Amino acid sequence: MSWDLSTAKPPVVVDTTLRDGSHAHRHQYTVEEARAIAQALDEAGVYAIEVSHGDGLGGSSLQYGFSRTDEMELIRAVRETVRRAKVAALLLPGIGTRKELKEAVEAGIQMVRIATQCTEADISEQHFGMAKEMGLEAVGFLMMSHMRPPEFLAEQARLMEGYGADVVYIVDSAGAMLPEDAYARVKALKEALSRAKVGFHAHNNLGLAIGNTLAALAAGADWVDATLRGYGAGAGNAPLEVLAAVLDKAGLNPGLDVFKLLDAAEYVMGPILHFQPYPDRDSVAIGYAGVYSTFLLHAKRIGKELGVDPLAILLELGRRQAVAGQEDWILRVALELKEKEAGALAD
Amino acid sequence: MSWDLSTAKPPVVVDTTLRDGSHAHRHQYTVEEARAIAQALDEAGVYAIEVSHGDGLGGSSLQYGFSRTDEMELIRAVRETVRRAKVAALLLPGIGTRKELKEAVEAGIQMVRIATQCTEADISEQHFGMAKEMGLEAVGFLMMSHMRPPEFLAEQARLMEGYGADVVYIVDSAGAMLPEDAYARVKALKEALSRAKVGFHAHNNLGLAIGNTLAALAAGADWVDATLRGYGAGAGNAPLEVLAAVLDKAGLNPGLDVFKLLDAAEYVMGPILHFQPYPDRDSVAIGYAGVYSTFLLHAKRIGKELGVDPLAILLELGRRQAVAGQEDWILRVALELKEKEAGALAD
Numbered sequence: 073m074s075w076d077l078s079t080a081k082p083p084v085v086v087d088t089t090l091r092d093g094s095h096a097h098r099h100q101y102t103v104e105e106a107r108a109i110a111q112a113l114d115e116a117g118v119y120a121i122e123v124s125h126g127d128g129l130g131g132s133s134l135q136y137g138f139s140r141t142d143e144m145e146l147i148r149a150v151r152e153t154v155r156r157a158k159v160a161a162l163l164l165p166g167i168g169t170r171k172e173l174k175e176a177v178e179a180g181i182q183m184v185r186i187a188t189q190c191t192e193a194d195i196s197e198q199h200f201g202m203a204k205e206m207g208l209e210a211v212g213f214l215m216m217s218h219m220r221p222p223e224f225l226a227e228q229a230r231l232m233e234g235y236g237a238d239v240v241y242i243v244d245s246a247g248a249m250l251p252e253d254a255y256a257r258v259k260a261l262k263e264a265l266s267r268a269k270v271g272f273h274a275h276n277n278l279g280l281a282i283g284n285t286l287a288a289l290a291a292g293a294d295w296v297d298a299t300l301r302g303y304g305a306g307a308g309n310a311p312l313e314v315l316a317a318v319l320d321k322a323g324l325n326p327g328l329d330v331f332k333l334l335d336a337a338e339y340v341m342g343p344i345l346h347f348q349p350y351p352d353r354d355s356v357a358i359g360y361a362g363v364y365s366t367f368l369l370h371a372k373r374i375g376k377e378l379g380v381d382p383l384a385i386l387l388e389l390g391r392r393q394a395v396a397g398q399e400d401w402i403l404r405v406a407l408e409l410k411e412k413e414a415g416a417l418a419d
Numbered sequence: 420m421s422w423d424l425s426t427a428k429p430p431v432v433v434d435t436t437l438r439d440g441s442h443a444h445r446h447q448y449t450v451e452e453a454r455a456i457a458q459a460l461d462e463a464g465v466y467a468i469e470v471s472h473g474d475g476l477g478g479s480s481l482q483y484g485f486s487r488t489d490e491m492e493l494i495r496a497v498r499e500t501v502r503r504a505k506v507a508a509l510l511l512p513g514i515g516t517r518k519e520l521k522e523a524v525e526a527g528i529q530m531v532r533i534a535t536q537c538t539e540a541d542i543s544e545q546h547f548g549m550a551k552e553m554g555l556e557a558v559g560f561l562m563m564s565h566m567r568p569p570e571f572l573a574e575q576a577r578l579m580e581g582y583g584a585d586v587v588y589i590v591d592s593a594g595a596m597l598p599e600d601a602y603a604r605v606k607a608l609k610e611a612l613s614r615a616k617v618g619f620h621a622h623n624n625l626g627l628a629i630g631n632t633l634a635a636l637a638a639g640a641d642w643v644d645a646t647l648r649g650y651g652a653g654a655g656n657a658p659l660e661v662l663a664a665v666l667d668k669a670g671l672n673p674g675l676d677v678f679k680l681l682d683a684a685e686y687v688m689g690p691i692l693h694f695q696p697y698p699d700r701d702s703v704a705i706g707y708a709g710v711y712s713t714f715l716l717h718a719k720r721i722g723k724e725l726g727v728d729p730l731a732i733l734l735e736l737g738r739r740q741a742v743a744g745q746e747d748w749i750l751r752v753a754l755e756l757k758e759k760e761a762g763a764l765a766d
Contacts (some may be wrong), residue, residue: 075602255422283630314626317707338700353685360664
């Protein structure tokens, strides 16, 4: 039967409330908040807790937003708090360097997740080397994986495996995948990799964070990500407490305490949240168009100036597979759409 | 390949913001709100708009909550507003009678959805007879369908088809299904029914409203329900604007205007919402345990009095397959759990 989980197994669950959730929190976590969240997660049985600026180690900056608390201080606080869970950090080559990674190891991380665009796994070789040299569990992140087909991603994942990755993730950064997309991509990696495990990181822009995570598990995913209350970029991540209930119902609970997580989501995370992520107009548009969330504000501004629907601009950018750094495309696309409209009216 | 939609077809989409959403709105809709919502839905291309008290025609009462505006007035307003969409009402045998159905027809409904517990389709025979006699499109709702296996539901659906149902819905009232549950149930109905179409009505208690709707479509569902912003009972329904974006991406858009729906969700529905439904602690518990939402407050009160975790009570009620009307089980279960705990401590 389709859509069943009969071949799935209980996944390793990584919480990233203190990293992806940092986007939603505008990087304003305090040490007290980090401790409270880490303690609740640790007691509920998650395998690892990721802590760092939303854009990874060294992300605190004018460009990506300044952190209220030094991420090394947050890492130290989490490491001091946990009794069972591993502590992880995200690293984006180009933003984080050897210096930050070394500091993070001294502060207490035992795992690093190295993230590249899904077309650029080759830039991560030296970072995996550093991670292994420092004795870390090393995880690869293929961001914006919806933009490339399964076979292409499998090649990129093989590169990361060759560099020493213990796990490679399909990352649905824009929340743009349908379950069949998540399924096919995870399946391709499972078939391509010989040693490394396969992970899946969901976003909820199309309301499919939990659904896609299940599709990934059906395809054999070994690791999955989640956050308390789905706190994270865009429409947020897979909510950990909901995922735990679902895994438990499906007979795939890896040892999470569902009650404790429901309590943590409500009573620990509830008062900390700046807002509850939800697939609102803007975040649905991001998932629908399959573009970077940073394009949204530009498209809105230019759309308003030119009288062009920002959603139409985003969709066209998605069709052209614009990636981060191609913000200059936005004006060009908007002008073309305006001309096309004028042409249509003149006909 | 599993988890794909290759055999699915564009579904008939019914909006129930003005019926299931009435639960979330505590039955406080005004004529102005109903008109604004109906106009936006009509312009965006939904097939039908369901309007009535959350518990169906005649639901306004001390027991189910009084409506602020007479539902017949709301139906009239919606019928006057729409240009393309059909107008529908829900009817629960035992709550709504021939009298209310006749009034609703006079007020303008063209479709009635007749809802029974998934074990009690046989009580709907005369109501389908009335519907057909009044010239209505007639739809059957098998509520709490997660509680019975696919073959059982197929038998119940066959009864409704025999009574004259044009469509029979698998209704996941508690939002308790996994995608495989939705898939198997819809599939069983597709195989069992000869003439009637098959529908699926989702709730988001386990974060799976969109995911389960896709699973239902993969299994051949012809009709699906949604509401603007997912406004509805429990953790809400499948959000219509998100579903439209997803259907469009999947190549299954039945003619919905995604942009108009995103605008309607944000600018029409946004200001009307009392709150944004979300899988919070309580609604996840309902989906996890698979029990009626009305059990929650009782379980909380009794749990507090006896010092027993309300979630444990709900889970035990789910295991015993308690249905509506069995609220007296709650105290019994709570006392048993308390005794068991005392016994464990004494060991």
